[in-house]
Amino acid sequence: MNPTSRNEHPIVIAGGGIGGLACALALARDGFQSLVLEQAREFGEVGVGLQVAPNALSVLDALGVGDAAKKNALLIERLLMIDGVTGEEVANVPLDERFVQRFGNPYAVSHRADIHGALLAACRSHDLVELRTDARVVDFKIDNGRVSVTATSGHRVVAPALIGADGVHSNVRKRIVGDGDPLNAGAVIFRATIAADEMPKPLQHPYPTFWAGPGWHVIYYPLRDWSMFNLGCTLVTGAPEYEDGQEVTPRDVLPRFTGGCAAPFRVMRIPKKFRHYVIRHREPVDNWTSGPVTLLGDAAHPMVQYIAQGAAMALEDAICLAGAANETNGDFAKAFQRYQDIRIVRTARVQISSLMMDRINHAAGLERKVRNSLFEGRTPEQFYERLAWLYTPPPYVK
Ligand SMILES: Cc1cc2nc3c(=O)[nH]c(=O)nc-3n(C[C@H](O)[C@H](O)[C@H](O)COP(=O)(O)OP(=O)(O)OC[C@H]3O[C@@H](n4cnc5c(N)ncnc54)[C@H](O)[C@@H]3O)c2cc1C
Incomplete structure (x- = not known):
């Protein structure tokens, strides 16, 4: 056992994407050791750009990697929607000092590898995080309150808890939610x-x-x-x-x-x-936890990317879950239930809101004109007011 750890055996985290690594780091900062099993040969990210809204930046700050993550990010000066038919401006949300004052952080765009890289570097230098690649979690069994996890490359681990941060095609989800393919x-x-x-x-x-x-x-x-x-x-x-x-x-x-x-x-x-x-x-579900096993990020609540919040939600999940583990002093089954209770409405709201943007972003004919009229004449403060539920970091982000 690592003498500085509050848990005798490491929690297993399936998946070393932004959500899995943020979770390992958040747990480590609260004194819990974890083992991240990543299926890929190397840690990395698919895709290039990521919009990083203030609620996501606030999590990165709280995890102590905000400066590293922001180093190569660009702070953008506005969010703009243009009518693709006429080329006219539909909505223009300035992201100036007023925005930063209101939400506690700017709005950034970043290379995915820079956000993931900042988390990876912090995990690598933390004694309470162990990282393994080439280890795809294929199955698990809950026995007497413990979780026996089977992964490829001969990994078999008995752990006090398992967190499925294994993305939209999550294997862990199959056993907990069982709602088929995304x-x-x-x-x-x-x-x-x-x-x-x-x-x-x-x-x-x-x-x-x-x-x-x-x-x-x-x-x-x-x-x-x-x-x-x-x-x-x-x-x-x-x-x-x-x-x-x-x-x-x-x-x-x-x-x-x-x-x-x-x-x-x-x-x-x-x-x-x-x-x-x-x-x-996926459609939101009302449960993603079973005793000492839970889900996080896209494994729990995958969404369309239309309000650019999937990674932000995974980051918020991570810090909330670690806070719950702290409050329950390592009773992970209790902590996971508390984490889910806190997170489920907010993440479902973001899933549903993202999907509603399908209609806004892709409107044609009369509906396009209605869309444009919705935003007409809105002041920055009116935009901020409508975005406040999303961009204000929740109280557990600290
Ligand atoms: C086109 C597009 C644009 C987007 N833009 C934004 C944006 O601007 N801002 C934003 O916040 N979000 C955005 N998102 C959403 C964001 O990419 C995801 O929500 C986020 O990456 C989820 O992180 P995650 O760690 O939960 O899952 P993932 O990033 O999918 O990571 C899962 C990890 O688990 C590993 N894995 C999978 N299965 C297993 C297994 N069985 N065992 C072990 N390891 C496994 C994978 O290899 C991977 O490393 C966008 C998504 C898309 C598709």
């Missing part, structure tokens, strides 16, 4: 990166540029000290025509985005290749 949200995303020297200067904006088109939306923003741009083109579609992660060309992508003005296509024409992914999610 749902296809009826949309796909074509992702690309653009080097700064390929992006025309007039298109280099210090904020995400977001066009809401009929049945599609396109967003791009700068990353890593303006050295590159992240581009995501989401399309509402029937059955996907490509595999997840498949490389496609602009010729495959552009003709599918119809009915729009010229501006988004100026950006979409730049990359030589895109990668295609199906957007997946």
Whole structure:
């Protein structure tokens, strides 16, 4: 046993993404040791850009990695929605000092690897976190209040608790919720990166540029000290025509985005290749815990990315769960129930709100005009008021 640990045997965390690593770090900071089992050969992140709202930055601050995470992040000056049909501005939310004062942090865009990397470095340097790769959790059994976890590469661990932070296809969830495969949200995303020297200067904006088109939306923003741009083109579609992660060309992508003005296509024409992914999610469920086993992040409440909050929710989960373990002094079954009680309404609200943005972001015809009229004349304070439930860090983020 690690002499500084409050638990004799490590808790197992399945999955070393942003949620799993944040959880290991949060538990370690409260004196609990954990073992992270990650299926991949190396720790890393799929995808490139991540919007990091103030509620997410507040968790990173509380975990002591805020400065490291913000080092390469860009603080953006506004959130902008443009009508993809006319090119006119629909909504403009300034993220200036008023915003920072209100929510305690700015709004950033970051390379995923920088957020994940900051968490990974902190985990690696903490005595109470053990990290193993090439270890895919395939099964578990609860026996006498303990959890026997089976993973590939011959890992078999008996632990006081198991946390499934194993993403949208979670194996741990199968045994707790049993709701089958995640749902296809009826949309796909074509992702690309653009080097700064390929992006025309007039298109280099210090904020995400977001066009809401009929049945599609396109967003791009700068990353890593303006050295590159992240581009995501989401399309509402029937059955996907490509595999997840498949490389496609602009010729495959552009003709599918119809009915729009010229501006988004100026950006979409730049990359030589895109990668295609199906957007997946699940309906909220009213339980994701069974005794000493619980879920966190996308394993618990995967959502469509339309309000850019999935990673933020995983971070909030992590700090809430560690706080509950602290309050129950390591009675993990009790802690997991408390954590779920605290988190379930907020995360379900974010899942549902994200899905409602499908209609806003992709409106066509009359509905598009209604969408535009909803935002007309809103002052920054009115926007902040409506966003307060989301961007204000919950009280357990400390
Ligand atoms: C296109 C797109 C854009 C997005 N943009 C944003 C954004 O701007 N802001 C935001 O906050 N969120 C965003 N999200 C959501 C965000 O990416 C996810 O919510 C977040 O990554 C969830 O983190 P996680 O750790 O729960 O899961 P994951 O990131 O999926 O990590 C799970 C980890 O577990 C590992 N794993 C899986 N199965 C097993 C197993 N059986 N055993 C062991 N290891 C396993 C995986 O290899 C992985 O490392 C976006 C999502 C998409 C699809």
